[in-house]
Amino acid sequence: MAPPAPVPEAPPADPNEAPRGPGQQWGQPAQGADRGWDAPEGTPAAGTPEPSGAWDAPGRGDQPSWGSPVDPSAAPAPAEEPWGTPVQPRPPQAEGWSAPAEPQGPQEAWGGPARSPQDWSAPLEPQPSHESWSAPAEPQGPQEAWGGPAHSQRDWSAPAEPQGPPPGWNDPAGAQPPQEGWSAPGTGPQPGWGQAAQNQGNPGTSPEAWGTPYAGQPAYAGDTPYPGTAPAPYGGTESGPYEPGQGEPGPSAGENQSDSYGFLYGGGDRGAPSGPQGPDGPDEPYGYEDDAYDPGPPPPRRRSRRGLVIGLVASVVVLALIGAGAGWYVYTLPQPEEATAEYEAAWEEQDYARLAAVTTGEDAETVMGGIDTGLGVEAVDVEVGTPVTEGGTGSAPYEVTVSLTNADDWGWEGELPLLREDGEWWVEFSPEVAFPGLGEGQVLARTAVWGERGRILAADGTRLDTPDVAGSLQMIVGALGEADEEDAERLGPAYDVGDTVGVSGLQRTYEEHLAGEAATTILMVDAAEAEDLASVEVTEENTVAALDGSDGADITTSIDMGVQNAAANAIIKADDPAGLVAVRPSTGEILAAVNVPGGFNRAFEGQYPPGSAFKIITYSSLLDNGLSVDATMECPEEYDLGGWPFRNAGGAEYGAQTVTEAFATSCNTSLVQEVDQYLNPETLQASAEQFGMNAPLDIGVPTHEPSFPPVDSSTMMGAQGIGQGQILTSPLHMATVPAAVADGSWRHPVLVTEPAQEDLPGPNPIGNAEALRPMMRAVVTEGTAKDVAFQGEVYGKTGSAEFGTPEEDEELPTHAWMVGYKGDVAFAVVVDGGGGGGSVAGPLAADFTNAL
DSSP states (O other), rough: OOOOOOOOOOOOOTTTSSOOOTTTTBTOOOGGOOOOOTTTOOOOTOOOOOOOTTSSSOTTTBBBTTSSSSTTTSSSSSSSSOOOOOOOOOOOOSSSSOOOOOOEEEEETSOOOOOOSOOOOBBBOOBBOOOOOOOOOOOOSSOOOTTSSSSSOOOSOOOOOOOOOOOOSSSOOOOOOOOOOOSSSTOOOOSSSOOOOOOOOOEEEOOTTTSSTTTTTTTTTOOOTTOOOOOTHHEEEEEEOOOOTSSOOOOOOOOOGSSSSSHHHHHHTOOOOOOGTTTOTTTTTTTTTSSOOOOSSOOOOOOOOHHHHHHHHHHHHHHHHHHHHHHHHHHHHHOOOOOOHHHHHHHHHHHHHOOOOOOEOOHHHHHHHHHHHHHTTEEEEEOOOOEEEEEEEEEEEEEEEEETSSSEEEEEEEEEEEEEEETTTEEEEEEHHSTOOOTTTTTEEEEEEEEOOEEOOOOSSOSSTTTTTTHHHHHHHHOOOOOOHHHHHOTTOOOTOOOEEEHHHHHHHTTTHOOOBEEEEEEEEETTGGGGGGGGOTTTTTTEEOOOOOOOEEEEEEOOOHHHHHHHHHTTTOOOOEEEEEEEEEEBEEEEEEEESSSHHHHHHHHHHOOGGGGHHHHHHHHTTTTEEEEEEESSSSEEETOOOOOOOGOOOEEEEEEHHHHHHHOOHHHHHHHHOOOHHHHHHHHHHHTTTTTTOSSSEEEEOOOOOOOOSHHHHHHHHHHHHOOOBOOHHHHHHHHHHHHSSOOOOOSSSEEEESSSSOOOOOTTTTHHHHHHHHHHHTTTTTTSSOOOOOEEEEEEEEOOOOOOOOOOEEEOOOEEEEETEEEEETTOOOOOOOIHHHHHHHHHTTTO
16 A cells, blocks of 8 residues: 555635536545545545545435535535534444444544544535444334434335345455346446545546545445345446546445445444554555544454364364263173083083183182082083172072973072172182082982883883894893993993893983983082982981982884784794885885894894895986886896906896896896996995995884995996995995885884884985886796796895805805885895895795795
8 A cells, every 4th residue: 555645734624615527536636636535635626526425424325425526506414413523432233344343532534533623524414324234123212223323214124135244355356347226126226435436547536545445445345245135236326327537436325335435444343443443444545644544452362262163173072082982991801601501501501611711719620510510410401690790799699490301300599709800800709609508528410219210102102111022022122130330330320230221222321211310319429429329328417319210211112013924924924034124115214123033133224235135226326327117128147347357247148128027136246337438436336325335224223234345446436336236234224215206205214102202314315216116026927936926916136145265166145135125115135145136035025024
C-alpha cells in the first residue's frame, strides 16, 4: 500500500461550500487531481455537493451512495447523527455483522466527533433497517445497528436467500468481470456502495480510493460476498449507463445491508463498526494522526480451536488405548475357570497325568488312578460348578457319576479348593478332594456278591449250556471255571481269584452280560488291607456305599437245532476228520456247526486251502473283468503258465467248452488261461476280499481269518485262481461263499443274535451272482457232483485241495470240499485229507441237504 499522505482537512460544513464535479467520489481527486483520500487540505473544488447522508447510512435505492453526486432537488433528510456529534458507546446489538460488538469509546467513527471545524452532517433521510450478516433478521426496534431510525418497509418474514460465508479483507482480489446487481430480484440495477473502483483507466480515479480494499483490485476477488447474490454490473445506475466519474453503484431500497459496502469494512466480523470507522476503514492504512478517527483497539482474534480439539482427541485415544490395554491384560489373566475346566475334562477322560498337571499338593495321579482301579471305573461323568474366589483362594463344587464294571452307577459330590500362585490358578489337591472323607493312605475298594448267571440259548430257546448237549455245541458255548489272577485282573475289582467265570467260548466272551451286576459294597480301607479284600470284614464304619446287584442275562444264538441235528447226523458218517457249517444266506446267521471228531472246532478254526471250491470267486472275478458267460473256453490236458505246468484232476481233457461247462467239470487248464488273459494279482485279490477274505470273522468265538496273500507272478496267480497256492480258509468262511451267490451279497456271519452284535460290516453286493447260479446248478446236474444223490434244487461246487509236500512219482493228498446251497441254507463240508470233493464230501453234503 502507498505510504501515508498528508493529513487532509475536513470538508466544508456548508454542503455548498465546496461543490465537486459530477462523478467525483470522496476519496477521488477533486477537479481532476490525481489524489485519493489523502488529498491535501483545500482540494475539494467549489460547486461539488456534499454527500446527502451521514457516513453510517448505507446507500439506498432511492438516493445515491457515498461518493455519488447529490441530486439538488432531493429533499434533505432529517439529521440523525450530524457529523461531529459525539456518539456514546453503543450496547451490543442483537444483529451484528459477524461477531458481537464490543462497547466502543469515543472515536472518529461514523457519527464520532470530527476534528474539522466544519459540520459534515446533513439532514438524513429515513434509513432502511440493517440486516444481520450471519443470522436471520428479526423485527427491530426504533434504533437499528447503524444508528438510524428504522424506516424500512421490507417484509422481514420473507425467507432469506441462501448465504455463504462472506469473504474478508484478506481474501484474494482479482479483476472482476461485470457482475449482476446486488439488489433483490425485481429491483432493477442499483448502484452499489463500497465496491472497488473498477475504472482504473479513468484519470479521475485514485489508485487507492478508500472504497478500494486493495489498490487497483476488485473488492470481492472474483466472487460475490456469499452465494446467491452478485454485485450490480459496473455500467448502470437508476439514471442510465455508468459513466466515468459517476458515483459508484449502491444497494437498492429494501436490500440486505450486509450485501453492500459495509461488508468490506466489517471484515466479516459480526458487530464490528460499519463504514469508514470500522477496522481497515479508509483512514486506517494512512495513519492520520491528527484526524478525529480513532479506530481503538482491534477486536480480539479468535483463537483457533484446532489444537485444542486435536489435544482432546489425542487424550481420548490415549486413554482408550490405556483402557483397552488394561482390559486386555485383565481379560488375558489366567482365570480359575480354566483350571477347573481342565480338571473336569481330564477326569472325564480318565487321564490322571493330565489332571495332575493343574493341581498342587499331593500326587493326584496316584490317588485318582487308585480309585479307578479299586472301584473298576469304566466311565466318568463329572460336572464342575462355577468357581467362587476371594483374593488368591476360592473353591468350585463338583458332582461325579462313575460307571462300574458289573455294578450299578455310583456317584458323589465334592469341592475343589482353588489357589492362585505365580499368577496361575490351581486345584489344591488332597485325597479329600478326590472323595470326601478319604484320608491319607486310604483307598476305595469293593466287594461283590453275584446273583444268578444267565443262560446260552439256541434260536428256538433250547438251552445250550448244559452238559448233555453235543460236543460241537459245547465248544461253541464254552466252559465255566474259577478265575485265576489273570482273569481277576482282566475282569476288574468285581472279581476275586476263585470266582466262577467263563473260561472259553461264548461263556468267556459274554462274561459280564451273563454274570450280571454283583451286589456291591464300596469300602474305605487302608491300602494294605485292599490287597486282600477277602480277609476284610465289612462293617458299618468302613462301608461307603452298598449297591444292589442284578442277575445275569441270557444270550441267544442263531443255532437252529433242526439244521444242527441234520448236520450232525450227516457228518457222523465221515471216515476222516470233517467239519460242516450251515448259514442262512439272507441274514448271515450261523445255523449249524458240526465237527467230527470232537475236541477241535475245525468248522470255525480249521485252516484249509479251498481247492476248486474257490473257483466260485475266480469266475466271479473273470465275469467282472470282461469274460462273457457265452464265451468258449479250451480245456487241454496241460497248460503252461509262467513255466509251471497246470493239469486237470485225473489228467482229464475236455477240449472246447462253454463257460458253464468248464465250471461244472472244474477244468483247471482252461481256467488259468482265462485268468492270465483277464486278471491281474490286484483284481483277483479284490474279488477274494469282496467275498470276505483278508478280514476277521468276529462272531464271539475263535475263528480262522481267511487269507488271500498278494501274488507276484502269473504262476502264483494261476495257482491261487484254482484255490491252491497260499490261500487258507475255513468251513465257516467257505459256507459264506455260496451264500453270497444265493443272496446276491456277501454277508458277515452272525452267531449271537441277542444281544445284537454291534459294528458288523455291511453286505458286499456280488455283481454277477445271477450268472453264477446256473453254473453252480450245472455242477450238480452234469458236472463233478452229478453222481451225488442230491434231492431237490441244490447248487454247489466241489473241490479237491492238494496239501503237503510232494514226493517223487506220488500225488499230493487232498482235502475234500463240497459247498453249495439249497433254499435259504448254504453249507460247506470239508473232509480233512479225504480225497476227492465229489466222491467224499459230496455224499456228506447230500445227506445233510436231503435232511432239511
